[in-house]
Amino acid sequence: MVKPLFKWTGGKNRLLEKYTNLNFFPDSSEFDTYVDLFAGGGATFLWVANRYPDKKLIINDLNTELVTMYLHIRNEWDTFLPYYEKYVKEFMRGDPKERKELYDSYKPVYSFEYDKYDPIEISALLLVMMKTNFNGIWKNYIKWNNRYSTPAGTMTYKEGLFNVGNLIQFRDVLRRAEVLNLCYSDVVIPERSWVFADPPYRDSEKMYSDQFDDEDQVKLSEYILKHECLYAESNKEIGDEFWNKLYPSNNINYLDHKYTCGQGDSTKHVTEVLIKNYGNNIQKQPTLTNFFS
Ligand SMILES: C[S@@+](CC[C@H](N)C(=O)[O-])C[C@H]1O[C@@H](n2cnc3c(N)ncnc32)[C@H](O)[C@@H]1O
Structure with a gap:
């Protein structure tokens, strides 16, 4: 399933x-x-x-950031996937300490500089950060521009976490659905x-x-x-x-x-x-x- x-x-x-x-x-x-x-x-x-x-x-x-990400996965797959794979590659490098530094370096990008990027890239970054964050909690701190800003998790994950096969199946469920925000x-x-x-x-x-x-x-x-x-x-x-x-x-x-x-x-x-x-x-x-x- x-x-x-x-x-x-x-x-x-x-x-x-x-x-x-x-x-x-x-x-x-x-x-x-x-x-x-x-x-x-x-x-x-x-x-x-x-x-x-x-x-x-x-x-x-x-939650608009969450639903926008779902819509990008559903409607913009061919653009979304290369961005996602780019971030997965980056997040697979290094030891947990280096990965945490990487995660922390992306928080200002996601929270403050997001409008300088392709919104589909920002959704791909959000997905990778949500997969690696602390306990699946959604935080959007005021000091982080009220946008997603959950701290990093343990960063000890393995590549299987980013499985594209499951993402494709998830996309296909979204394609069956009306997705509302x-x-x-x-x-x-x-x-x-x-x-x-x-x-x-x-x-x-x-x-x-x-x-x-x-x-x-x-x-x-x-x-x-x-x-x-x-x-x-x-x-x-x-x-x-x-x-x-x-x-x-x-x-x-x-x-x-x-x-x-x-x-x-x-x-x-x-x-x-x-x-x-x-x-x-x-x-x-x-x-x-x-x-x-
Ligand atoms: C307990 S979680 C849902 C968990 C979900 N059933 C699952 O298995 O992952 C509650 C959700 O309600 C959303 N939410 C909060 N207030 C809402 C509202 N007024 N209308 C729609 N969604 C809302 C939050 O963004 C959050 O995703």
Whole structure:
């Protein structure tokens, strides 16, 4: 199966089995279009593209630098690939210390001098930096012109990280999709859609380009519920009954998840919710109370 191109904080990559067990994937007869409102690194739309080769895909994210890169991979492949290969060659040279110096030397180019370059080259540079950065975190510091500026990772990677075969397969999934750079609330949902929403976690440090507070979570649930569609939403449970107030409680499933995050190279354990209005006849489905007991 096609893999995401880089780690992405909050990415669903490692949850495929748990999601499958929770009946995340509806029967193919139940929808025509899959809409990923918060696509991020794309783990979920890759599962869906693989499982339903004939369905229409709509992929959206508010992050303009990320979506521009996806569009360049999809639409400008013949120009993108030589730039990508040029940067891969550079990033494969040297020891980790030299690679880190190289990464650091490209940050000002990416953040401040980007408009002196071909935008497709800047997207290729972004992809190489995102593959080699610290823990798949997206940072866009003010002092770096509010553009991508995540610090370098360990820089001990091997050439396989830059595999062009997977990139080509990813491009082909993008070619099947409508790719949008909107706030989720501006996405037009076609009839017979299956809508997936994986917004930033509640109660998380600011990790994406835009903050998403509880008021936004409430607005998102209203937006989802006003559409007649299959829906699924993923988020974090912090034991304050928040989700039970927004959605019918028999639509809420609980699961454990571990993810690497922020400060230090630490792994965090969280309880996630997978809220959905289909496939909830799961045997021994835990409730909030018995999940924690
Ligand atoms: C948890 S991540 C999604 C992870 C994704 N499902 C994956 O597996 O890689 C949340 C995403 O929401 C995006 N985002 C934040 N606010 C948004 C908004 N108002 N509309 C659309 N996307 C938004 C962020 O840029 C980020 O990519």
